[in-house]
Amino acid sequence: MLKGKKILVAGAGGLLGSTLSAALLAQGAKVLVADIKLPLMNERLEQQGIDPRHADVTRVTLDLNDVASVDALFASLDDLDGAVNCTYPRNKRYGARFESVTLADFNENVSLHLGSSFLFMQQCAKYFERSRRPFSLVNISSIYGVLAPRFDVYDDTPMTMPVEYAAIKSALIHLSKYLASYVGNSDFRSNCVSPGGIFDHQPERFLEAYKQYTLGKGMLDIKDVTGSILFLLSDHSTYVNGQNIIVDDGFSL
Template identity: 60%
Template sequence: MLTGKTILITGAAGLLGSQLTAAILAQGAKVIAADLSVSSMKSKFKELIKTNNDSLTLAALDVTNEIEVKQFFLEQNEISGAVNCTYPRNTQYGTNFLEVKLDSFNENLSLHLGSSFLFMQQCAALFIRQQSPLSVVNVSSIYGIVAPKFSIYEGTTMTMPIEYAAIKSALLHLNKYVAAFVKDSRFRVNSISPGGIFDHQPISFIEAYKKSTHGHGMLSPNDLTGTIIFLLSQQSQYVTGQNIIVDDGFTL
């Protein structure tokens, strides 16, 4: 589905980004994998991908650094797809709602939502410069759509951060804004909203979460790659400003 395309993946060393990089390479595309550290990507890719693969380029990129991001995009040519899997946050992220400090809240919005804005802005600028089709995919969340089910966190030290809900819901409207601003059928901005992704959470949480789904429970990154590949491909060539929920019925 992606043969001949060049896809940019930011946050490529992460849980989803690394699996997505492998899946997109398997679809015949070239991948520019970007993250804070090239060595982190090499370590993450060790069992997934041959890092000497001619179709894979690794690049160090701090998505929260405006100068660095703008320079990075100026150096790109003929990118046909871009997926933002980054998740920047500060050390106070995840604090209980009543204990969150305003400065920390604002910093997390700046880090995550601000860098997402910058990513989409520069994707739009790249499209205007290259004048060839470009599909942008962002990763929102079920908690950008519905209120948290706080009961599933009972008995754990986990919570659903208020910053996360604010960021992921705002991201959905940024998609529409950017797509409408560029207003060109060749430039598309969409998102997926995954349910919870398994990352060795406490058993009690996993079991409680599963009861709110239709039986599958927590997702694996591979449960999401097909939807992202669809949005990057010509199979979705007139889908824009949309959000696809992948949650096994959690939000129903």
């Protein structure tokens, strides 16, 4: 359903980005894969079965917190149909419990993630204004951008739900709506997908507690999320704009 479309995947070296890249290729898209760590991205893409010489894959190094890098990439494009931001930049102290988060770390992590997302969204809008090609932007938020954390699922584990994450992911949903309204053109679409928790070998105690809030699935597999993204990038969602699609097997009910 994406045959002939060219899609930019920022953060293609991550779990979601690499999986999505493979799904896009399977749907006939051409993919521009970008990441700050090119060797890691190439390794992850090979793990997804993507040949390094694949004719429909273009690879670039991209630091979303480097204005010159982002500007240069978008200035070089003239045939892009959509973009997905799968990046997750953060500092080394990210993930501390609420009481231990310093103002400096809070501000830095919000700037790294939300700030770079703003820059990416801004460049997508500028690209559309220049090219006038129909364009679909998909941002990745989270179920915790929609509702307050269920902190009990973290009991008896070393895990927590970072306060920066809640601030960033909730803001992303509103920024996506803001951008759709600001551009104000049916040919430019800005939407979000908000997944529930993604399985990544978390502690068994956490997995069991999390599952109790779902309708049976528990933590999602990464492939459970890609279908909604593909839908938003495709012509099947032509007039879906400024929306947030929740994929959580009922966790938010």
